[in-house]
């Protein structure tokens with residue numbers, strides 16, 4: 001199976017310390033990864049590297065066979081789509097939803113003199129349709145709801161047909177219905193054989209969509225565990241990563257976690 005992403009012996013130094021310290025992580029074609037860890041564990045830093053938006057202090061980052069630092073990042077970046085709340089806020093006010101998606105074909109945040117091909121427009125509309133927001137194409141982006149914004153952000157990230165799609169906390173801030181509906185959409189995306197490799201960052205096991213295959217657990221800038229999801233998202237691992245006794249359960253491909261009560265801890 002083809003190697004799509006590899007971080008090898010990666011160190012990132014900031015403020016006099018290693019905020020990533022010897023990270024090794026390999027992602028293959030067809031895999032769907034969740035990246036989990038407490039605040040400050042190094043999740044954002046790891047995905048910034050994986051998206052070619054940051055260079056390591058030492059070690060190597062290889063994206064679809066090309067090593068960061070040895071090739072023009074402008075060639076690498078279209079290979080990795082990224083969605084995050086901070087990116088959504090950078091989209092200038094007043095853009096039409098269809099333009100927010102179409103402009104991604106050219107790597108811009110706003111419309112800028114491009115002459116769109118009919119096929120760009122058709123693809124943008126098709127992506128919006130696939131994410132359940134096709135009827136919003138003519139709406140102004142900054143007037144749509146949070147859940148709709150997340151879906152448009154995913155359509156936008158898919159527009160350049162990336163090899164990897166990174167979803168940074170895609171369900172944060174959504175109500176229960178919005179979260180479950182978006183997770184169902186992500187499960188559908190995960191099941192598509194031609195979908196890019198998916199990497200989803202979250203703080204909560206409840207936000208892992210069904211169909212995700214692997215997990216990376218980060219703690220204090222290091223890899224605590226990485227591998228097939230059922231072997232990695234366990235009570236043992238999460239208790240150590242989050243620093244308190246937890247019980248993790250899975251049902252129908254979804255996960256829940258709760259802290260053990262005092263009397264349960266005493267009986268351990």
Ligand SMILES: Nc1ncnc2c1ncn2[C@@H]1O[C@H](COP(=O)(O)OP(=O)(O)OP(=O)(O)O)[C@@H](O)[C@H]1O
Nearest residue numbers: 014015019037038039040041042043044045046203
């Ligand atoms: N430019 C910087 N200078 C100093 N420290 C930094 C810098 N950027 C990140 N850090 C620190 O590196 C650590 C890892 O940060 P990172 O944002 O990758 O963690 P995270 O797992 O995404 O956290 P969160 O869940 O809170 O978003 C944190 O302790 C953070 O304060």
